[in-house]
Amino acid sequence: MKGECEMQHPPYLQEEHDALRKMLRRFVKNEIEPHVETWEENGAFPRGLLQDMKELGLLGMSCPEELEGLGSDEYSVVLLAEELGRCGSGGLAMALMYHAELALAPLAQLGTPEQVERFFKPAMAGESIVAYGLYDILSNTSGQAPLRAVADGNEWVVDGTLSFVPNGAAADTIVFAAKTGDGEEEKSWTLFVTELARPGIGVGGRRLLAGMRTMETADVAFDQVRLSAGNVLGPVNGAFSSMKRLWQKECLIRSAVCLGLAQCAYEQAKNYAKERQVFQRPLSQFQVPAHLLAEMAVEVEAVRHLVYGAAYRFEQGEEKGKDALLARLAAAQAAHWVADRALQLYGGYGYMMEYPIQRIWRDTKWFRMSGGTDEQLKALFVEQMAC
């Protein structure tokens, strides 16, 4: 019957989310897009943005109001990630999301009042950057041994290296997980938080990657670093469930950034194709490019509804890892495909650094291999399906 589904509004994206999206669009358009080129050239985290974000409540958005967050839901986080992605710099979007949401959320959730004072509040004030050392934790692409923390009296001695840590070179503080037990996985991990300026912690030089330039990636090495109980975040040996939840949140954020990047690539290609004259007509009036653009639009929409659907289930507390995993896999593959086809539509100009499409092409590739390649994620997925 037409008119059914009236009571059943799509349960995500309500009016308040529309308002949020409008605000974010304005923010990205006015405060970010004009500077993306420069920030990409510099390859540095745009610290200046932190104050603007703080004013708009975008730092620690999902953190409770008592801690100066907005208490926002998961869709709002997804929207933030998506709208940042639309600026066309994957590095900028992920650098901001790793700091503003992923690193701050566990601090708000698990931090003692003292840890909140020492680590959380300066970040919320826009004065410090927190690196997310949990990156790659469940997929372990680098194949490296995880960090180990051994109890020594009332201290912990941490040893090991974290590779390719997002914001590693820009951060003041790091949240990370280390193995503190030898039994089953679920009972052997502990979360820690510490300033990076500490004896034994060596932050490597900024690694130059093919894309994601605005995200200052670096290795962080721990050489017999002594941490106190005040650096333990949450229960000893009790971090696994938080890690799993954060991993899913990261999957959703990555998918949303990919969605934004894909939409940006599609819009750029569409606008170019409508302007570019070929055989005395706009390129977009030829059937092959028009169909390709239509196919790209369909890909973006397919990913959009999958991502929002996965966010919905995550928000409902239906934390089935494989939903977030599928969304991440789908979004990364689609975004890179759309960016690649968009580059193709640009012809020779697509290959020029002067045009932004090559950046989206470079950036979207990262999502298919960082913190778990497509293939590793697929293997993880199949494991969860018990095959």
Next chain:
Amino acid sequence: MAHWIFTEDHRRFRERVRQFVADEVMPHVEEWEQKGAVPREFFLRCGELGFLGLKFPAAYGGSEQGYIAEAIFIEELSKCGSGGVAAAIGAHANIAITPVWKYGNEQQKQKYLAPGIRGEMIAALGITEPNAGSDVAGMATTARRVGDEYILNGSKIFITNGVQADYVCVAAKTDPSRGHRGVSMFIVESGWPGFKVGKSLKKLGWRASDTAELIFEDVRVPAENLLGEENQGFYYIMSNFQWERIWLALFSVAQAERALEDALAFVKQLKGGSPSTALEGKRQLLADMAVDVEKARHLTYHALYKFARGDDAVVETTMAKAYAGEMVRRVTDLALQIFAETGYAMDSPVQRHWRDARIQSIGGGTTQIMYEILAKRLELTKA
């Protein structure tokens, strides 16, 4: 993956349909595939169980359960392992009797819609012609007004249920000089003189569905069998397409889901060890298939949601049909890769999933036509 569009009631209904399909459809799939048709008794049985009237008003024997319930019936039937069975029942309920419901008058609805809902009459939709498929307005069948009749001449092809149909909703040109503005729709009974089933077509897949070439030689159609208004037929056809696209997209998603389930079960019981089993490779394909299915599912349910709300859903339904129609081809192709020769043998259901899936990017509008529509709707080709 669970989806918010379904309530508890819907979940119970789905269980009921699933049981029905397991008990009364699956055991007959081989037989109906061989025969090349779904027996009349089965249409009647579906009618008896109320499955043909889910979205129709009670006044004609429908149960008014709505589009979501209809979607559930489509999905579960489409998982029976025979695209042909799902196509026969699906075409009847979703594209053939629907024009009568939307554009018919009271008399036509009592005479043709109500028996269609009961499964007593089988219906088909006749638009496509041997020389005009994608180009609907290019049809050559004519209906010339003479007194209180229209004289119908021409032919149609690829008509699902065309062999068994009791009536066909036929599109014909009442004014050939006006292109798409001269098309009308008629309810044409197959028993009338001049109505011929030219051929029962042998197909690559959908073999349990009888598909016909129809020939009209001076068929005398009473004027009272004109559907709606003269020369408005093209618009009726276009609006009928929205639900058709959702039906086919749901159909594709369900078929793909079935292929994935079969492949998952198969891989689970494979033993690794030797490189020749390529187990890891097969596992990777499973993930690719799952991603593809979920994208199509979410896109399709979004279109369903919009349509069910009464919103204009041309873009969404077109996107869903385009994507799902290609997705099911990819997924069934990968399923066959996973099963390899075991799946390729005609006694395996997997080769049938693969053959049945192939039509989805063609029937109900080719993927290319979907892109043409999107190119216009998204203003891609606009100056």
